[in-house]
Amino acid sequence: MKKILIAISLFLSFNLAQAQDLVKKIPSNAFTVATIKGDNIFKLMFVKDFNESFVGKKLLTETSKSMDKNFTSIEDFGINLEKNMYYFNQLSDSITYNCFLIPIKDAKKFESLINNKEKKFTQQGDIRTMVLPDSTGIIKWNNNMLYFVTGSIRGSFFADSAKSARYGIKDIRFQGEDALAVDSTAVLADSAVAVTAEPMIEEVAAPVIAKAKVQKKPTAKKNTKKIVATKKSGKKKPAKKSKKAKNQEYEIIYPEAASDSTGMTPVHGVVDEQYDAYQQERAEQDLKKKRLAFTWMTAQADQIFNGTYESIESNKSYSASLDNKAIAELWVSSLQDVYNSIAPEFGTYGKAGLMKGYGSLNAKLFMDNKSFRISTGLELAQNQADAYKKIMNRKLNKNFLKYVNSEKALGFMSYSIDSKAYLEEFPKLLKQTYGSFLGAKMDEEIELGTDLLSLLLDEEAVSKVIKGDALFVINGLKSKEVTYTTYEYDDDYNQKEVTKTKNETLPDFLFMFSSEDTRLINKLIKYGIHKSMVTVQDNIYKIQEKKSPVDIYFMIKDGIVFFGNSLSEMQSISTNQQNNKISKLHKDLLSKNNFSFLFNAKNLVGKVPDSEIGGEETAKKFNSTLEKMGNVYMKSNPIKGRLVSADISAEIPNGHENALKYLFSLIENAAK
């Protein structure tokens, strides 16, 4: 027992030692976290192999060229390839930070990479800092890690003058043109209010005011009508006079300029100058914003480097999303939060909370010796998860498995839901999503609508007719003889119509769904026969549809409704002579998941005659592409807690060590 404990503690401490991971540096309020797992990647492919690969060589020669250096290995970049690299972002109402955390192995090597011309970085202790040109980003590093941050100020924040005023920033809009065109006091009043609302006193560019002053006298005399306008706006004057005289004069410029519409040049002159002033001020404000962003970025970078704070590891949703086998991961905190944080920019829609009920999102990429796999997950609110659980509480009818022929199957698709639960839960989900979207006013109507739906539908009865599971399978291709018309010519080249036959290759499809109560379907069949839309032979019905390019048969057997285009397949199902073998992969996919999809390209190779693909050459390409494809499949996983998830996998063909190497070989082939 002791030994086991020691072993466990050893294992744990080893793990802790390993966990000197930069994730500790990601703050708990990070919004998105993306990870590239160096150790897992370079387990699949040694650094040496990477350097010698097509992609590696290209990368090294290109960077060597642009840096005027000679790199022989990606290790020359000084990055620690055995550790995780991170990207994360932080959102606030005023700034968005995009941040990268990269493990460093050899800081000197990295410095030589960025330090080619002039030494631009500063050093404090062992922390080195470099500011990107134009102050748009900061790079900070020491001997173990590198941190790169760029920040962008959010326009919406500074549109709120009260907030922006705190930082001495004004929201500036060019109004000269409008005020000129619309000779209205209302506009003036508005602009006056807008300006007075800003408590910060800013120097208004001098030229405009000077010009306005000069023009004041003659224009006032010329046009009495416009003077009224001036007077009206002038009425507002007393209220703000005490605050700032200069600004008022600036406002008055608009009516003055407008009144002078008889003399075009001065107006234009004023507008141009106003515009220049506006531009100048705009640039000043932008610079201020930039400086502010830089100040914030610097503080944030210092915090990451020197501060202590709670890391993202404490976030349960994040830590639960991790998988130590993944080679790359992405985690996005609650969609609802994302939505609400962007919401101000979307105006009223934001308040609706369209994303209510959706939590965090994650995606993981796996590569191993068999396949590529992308796994995605989405957290739901508890009530939503419960609803989905009820809907997903159905397994595919086991009898379906008898009708899949794995040796020949080109592919299949299946789903199984509890149709009764679906009909009951769907209106609720609808209400939850759209109820808030349409606003409180519509609540009653929606309630009424959903109730009406429940009233009209007898969920129980419907779920007996269509239980909610279905399978669509293509059990191979079949050649079929078809006739066609062509021409022959006699000795005089007179045309003679002749009928010839040729073989066409068509996929044999089979579609089935379970039904407990087939009375309705039987009635439909009876009606069909009566209207001669359906014919019957040995319990197999044929749909009489001239338009259809293939014959479609259907039948009901053992609580399953079958549709298919192969009469022989239908007959063998009817007489229990099916002799199909289902592979384990297919069986697992179908029986364990609520949704599955599979495409097996290999079973298509060489099955379609060249003539039907469009000649030998096209056929060759077609077949060789298919040969390179392994099984591609998708499946939904069972709901775990509040997490719904689905996987997409693509198997790699034999003869390749692992998916990463296969990917590299694909890129190399494509580049050739």
Next chain:
Amino acid sequence: MNLKQLYKLLLFILLIPVLSSCFEVVEEISMKNDGTGDVVLTINLSQSKTKVASVMLLDSVQGYKVPSKQKIQQELNEAVAYLKKSEGISNVKSTSDFNNYIATISFSFKDVSNINNITKNILAQQKIKATNTSSYTYNKATKTFSRKYQAIVTAKTEFNKLKAKDKAVFNGATYTSIYRFESLVTSSTNPASNVSKSKKAVMLKSSIMDLINGKINVSNTIQLSK
């Protein structure tokens, strides 16, 4: 998945082996010694009828809108109406068979050059700026029938812009032209053409691909015995 969606899925699967289809375009001209004659144009898609029938059930395929049966019939009627108004053209008829997907248009002309005007006008209507790429002449005095053809340069460049899978539609499509005469043919200049046993007809068969690519030229001068 409702039945309609299932049906669409099924149709899509039927069409998987790329949309390559065989179709025939046949042009027959029967010349009388006096310069008058008849034309029959045939488009026969029956070799691909399964695919065509599948396509007809879809709204669009590979990004192209699929015309309805009514629309095709209407276009055909418009073509007939247009021909009826054309100078020197009479006896215009059309047939359409939507089971085998075969359509024909036939008419009589006073002079073979009447056909040239039709192509010219059609090109103008479609706003295609092309020098008359195909023209027929019949010289009663010398009894020579000739067709001048020049591959439309724009056709090739436009064709090359198509996606590979769209180009594949033309794989296996053929063009046949047959000229019949009352007198015996003494010579036919196009090496790809064949003179019938009776020496009263000339046939030229080519793939539409070669025609578009300019690999084959259908120009021909046929000398009749005097």
